Amino acid sequence: DTGVSQDPRHKITKRGQNVTFRCDPISEHNRLYWYRQTLGQGPEFLTYFQNEAQLEKSRLLSDRFSAERPKGSFSTLEIQRTEQGDSAMYLCASSPMRESSGNTIYFGEGSWLTVV
Amino acid sequence: AQTVTQSQPEMSVQEAETVTLSCTYDTSESDYYLFWYKQPPSRQMILVIRQEAYKQQNATENRFSVNFQKAAKSFSLKISDSQLGDAAMYFCAYRRHFIIQGAQKLVFGQGTRLTINP
Numbered sequence: 547d548t549g550v551s552q553d554p555r556h557k558i559t560k561r562g563q564n565v566t567f568r569c570d571p572i573s574e575h576n577r578l579y580w581y582r583q584t585l586g587q588g589p590e591f592l593t594y595f596q597n598e599a600q601l602e603k604s605r606l607l608s609d610r611f612s613a614e615r616p617k618g619s620f621s622t623l624e625i626q627r628t629e630q631g632d633s634a635m636y637l638c639a640s641s642p643m644r645e646s647s648g649n650t651i652y653f654g655e656g657s658w659l660t661v662v
Numbered sequence: 663a664q665t666v667t668q669s670q671p672e673m674s675v676q677e678a679e680t681v682t683l684s685c686t687y688d689t690s691e692s693d694y695y696l697f698w699y700k701q702p703p704s705r706q707m708i709l710v711i712r713q714e715a716y717k718q719q720n721a722t723e724n725r726f727s728v729n730f731q732k733a734a735k736s737f738s739l740k741i742s743d744s745q746l747g748d749a750a751m752y753f754c755a756y757r758r759h760f761i762i763q764g765a766q767k768l769v770f771g772q773g774t775r776l777t778i779n780p
Contacts, residue, residue, distance in 0.1 A: 577766065588666075588753050588770030589707070602766060635705065651768060653699075653707035 547570070550654035552638050558660045560629055566624045567657045571640030578621050579651065580613055581637040582606065589637055594645075595621060626662045635659070664689045666756050671728035675744045676779050682729075683739045683774050685754030693759040696730065697768070698739045701751040710752070713737065741776075749778045 551570040559565050571578050576597050581589035588632075592611070593604040597618040610628075615621040625632055633655040665688045669730040675681035680745045698710040702768070713721045713730050720728050725745075741748055 577764065579762075586773075588755075588773050589768070591767035591769070594766045596766075604767075637707065639707075650709055650712065652709075655704065655706045 550638055550640050550652055551629070552636075554657060555655065556658045556660075558662060561630060561661055562627055564624065564626045565628060565659060566622055567636050567638075567659075569621045569623070569638030569640075569654060571620070572652055574643075576618070576641035576643040577641045577651075578615055579639040579641075580621070580623050581639065583635045583637055583656070584633075592623075592636075606634065624659045625659070626661075630661045631638040631652075632661055633661045664691075664694075664756050664758070665674040666754050666768050666769050666771040668754055669679070670774045672775045673779070674777040674779055675741075677746060678743055680740060680742045681744055681776065683741075683752050683776065685737045685739070687735050687737065687756050689735070689756065691758060695757040695759070696737045697726075697757065698726070698728070698736060698737075698772075699753045699755060700748075701773075703750070704737070707753070711739065712771050735769075740779065742766055744778050746780065748776050751775050 553568045578595040580592040583589040591604050592607050593613050595615040598615050610626045613623045635658050637656045639651045639653045641651045667686050694715045699707045700710050701707045711721050711723045711726050725742045727740045738757045751773045753773045755768040757768050
């Protein structure tokens with residue numbers, strides 16, 4: 547079990563550019579989540595996948611944000627036309643489907659985005 | 663909508679002593695899960711302890727235990743015999759029961775930064 551992997555770990559981009567983050571969940575985890583965390587705050591839910599289906603999206607996820615999980619394995623989060631307010635850490639998490647897991651969600655180390 | 667409040671932005675404790683972190687939440691539901699997560703400086707969030715709302719018995723995990731007061735909507739974390747490695751941000755989180763629409767997301771509090779003094 548290698549844990550949830552995120553790439554890149556840090557990204558600095560100019561305002562208006564597009565950025566993409568990748569998340570590789572723990573193998574065999576059907577559920578995948580994206581959260582956003584700003585300094586001094588708790589994470590905020592962005593979106594949730596069950597296999598390849600995106601089942602829930604937060605109102606925080608504006609039209610400039612899009613997430614995919616095409617084959618039900620890794621996921622990407624793309625931010626188009628970045629704004630300074632997008633600067634945050636983007637956390638990916640995964641969990642298994644089976645109830646016996648006790649609903650534990652496992653987090654990655656996050657991808658830091660700085661928009662200058 | 664459910665909300666989680668952590669009223670202590672920072673706490674400190676002497677090594678080997680006991681500290682309690684507070685958390686309150688607001689919900690109209692009767693069945694849910696509560697969690698404490700730890701986020702060390704390396705930033706990876708790690709589950710510390712979990713409590714199912716239907717269980718009256720307080721959860722314990724080694725040096726970590728909770729005081730779950732369902733009527734008061736309170737969920738505090740007690741860390742006994744504090745160690746230097748316990749220094750981190752601690753987040754309280756709420757999750758609706760899995761059979762309810764929108765049940766998959768965690769709702770986090772603002773966090774409490776815990777410092778361990780040697």
